Amino acid sequence: MDEILGAKKLAQKIIQTAQKKEPVVIFADADLDGISAAVILKETLEILNPGYKKKGIKIYFPNREKDGYGITISALEILKKYAPAQFFALDCGISNIKEVEIAKKLGFSVSIIDHHQILDGKLPKADVVVDLLQKNETYPFKSFCTAGLMYRLMKPILDSSLLKWEPERFLELVALATIADMMPLEDENKIMVDQGLNALKYTKRTGLKALKDVTKLIDDDSTEVSQKIIAPLNSAEKSGHLTETYILLTSESRREAIVLSRALIKQNLEKKKRVQEIVGEVEERIADKNNIIVFEGDRNWPTIMIGVVASKICNRYKKPVFLFKIGKDESVGSVRPPRGCDGVKAMASCKSLFLGYGGHALACGCRIKNSNMEKARVALEKYFIKNPCQKDE
Ligand SMILES: [Mn+2]
Structure with a gap:
């Protein structure tokens, strides 16, 4: 079987870290x-060394609204007091060349496990990098979400440890994350999602049991799971540097889990309502423009919602969609082009206009100075005139 690039090095690192119970920062x-x-x-670390259950692992989720996406200098400023430590960047980090350099200088040993595109073929100088989109990667299946990739990487470590562990505990999370990230349900993903949805029926996770009870999940097909389980889990608000979803998924208190489940369901309903409103605003603005792309921004659109709105607009109008949360000097954008197009390539074609950009071909984002917005709109329109998106069917 083909080996995932960086997997062996990561395995050694995890085993060593757990043996020595080195301090760990998980940045996801x-x-x-x-x-x-x-x-x-x-x-996984707790199974390998139960001492971690008491202390030794710092979890940090960046605040997209305040910090932006990925590893940021402001987050490192907060986390530097934990150095020296093993720093694991999950589902982000692959485009943070400068920030990884700073993290290393602060005394972190950095491992990146990501599934986003590598910009210009340049990798951050981390101690370990796992990203299946690396040029010399030979592993045939490339469409894992990060949780799926993580499971795939941790399984052999746990298997060879001869310790008792239950794959179902992780597979249920992999199923939820793979569906939430809209990864193709084929090949290894299909196997893991099938196993994971089945595991969800018998979940031992207090938080998932509570959420299933509160939402009255009866059918366990992926549509019902998406609406009743995934949507609330994906609308969590920040709770300090953790998220309510993280607290729910790791909670051992039924009471806490019920309270959190109700809160997440409420937030999901409010989010849905607000998303509908913003979709309406965008549609009103583009009603009499007949542009080749949708390119709109607003100070009042929350960063965490513009991605969902952009997806809806893109599905409806079959055009590349760029939506921005306008900030004071710079703005954050969510990009959703129709199938067959590549949003990352589009931004790469005029990359000097962006402060940062990256993601997946069909779901990506950027940061841009407000003074460059108009130039970017013109450049992106030109790009999509030259590289039209194939029409579905
Ligand atoms: Mn992801």
């Missing part, structure tokens, strides 16, 4: 994929 994206990957790594 705050969506369901990043959170699930963080839970899998944390629980």
Whole structure:
């Protein structure tokens, strides 16, 4: 079987870290994929060394609204007091060349486990990098979400440790994250999602049991699971540097889990309502423009919602969609082009206009100075005139 690039090095690192019970920082994206990957790594370390249950692992989810996406200088400023430590960046980090350099200088040993695109073929100088989109990667299946990739990487370590562990505990999270991240349900993903949805029926996780009870999940097909389980888990608000979803998934208190489940369901309903409103605002603005791309921004659109809105607009109008949360001097954008197009390539074609950009071909994002917005709109329109998206069917 082909070996995933960096897997062996990561395995050695995890085993050594656990043996010596080195301090660990887990830095993960705050969506369901990043959170699930963080839970899998944390629980793997706890299985390998139960001493971690008491202390030794610091979990940190960046605040997209305040800090932006990925590893940021402001987050490192907060985390530097934990150095020296093993720093694991999950579901982010692959485009943080400068930030990884700073993290290393602060005394962190950095490992990146990510599934986002590598920009210009340049990797951050981390101690370990696992990303299946690396150029010399030979592993045939490339469409894992980060939680799926994490499971795939941790399984052989746990198997060879001869310790008792239950794959179902992780597979249920992999299933939720794979569906939430809209990864293709084929090949290894299909196997893990099937196993994971089945595991969810008999889950021993207090938080998932509570959420299932509160939402009255009866059918365990992926549509019902998406609406009743994944949507609330993906609408968590921040709770300090943790998220309510993380607290729910790792909670051992039924009472706490019920309270959190109700809160998440409420937030999901409010989020849905707000998303509908913003979709309406965007549609009103583009009603009499007949542009080749949708390119809109607003000071009042929350960063965490523009991705969902962009997906809806893109599905409806079959055009590349760029939506921005306008900030004081710079703005954060969510990008969703129709199938067959590549949003990352589009931004790469005019990359000097962006402060940062990255992600997946069909779901990506950027940061841009407000003064460059108009230039970017013109450049992106030109790009999509030259590289039209194939029409579905
Ligand atoms: Mn992800």
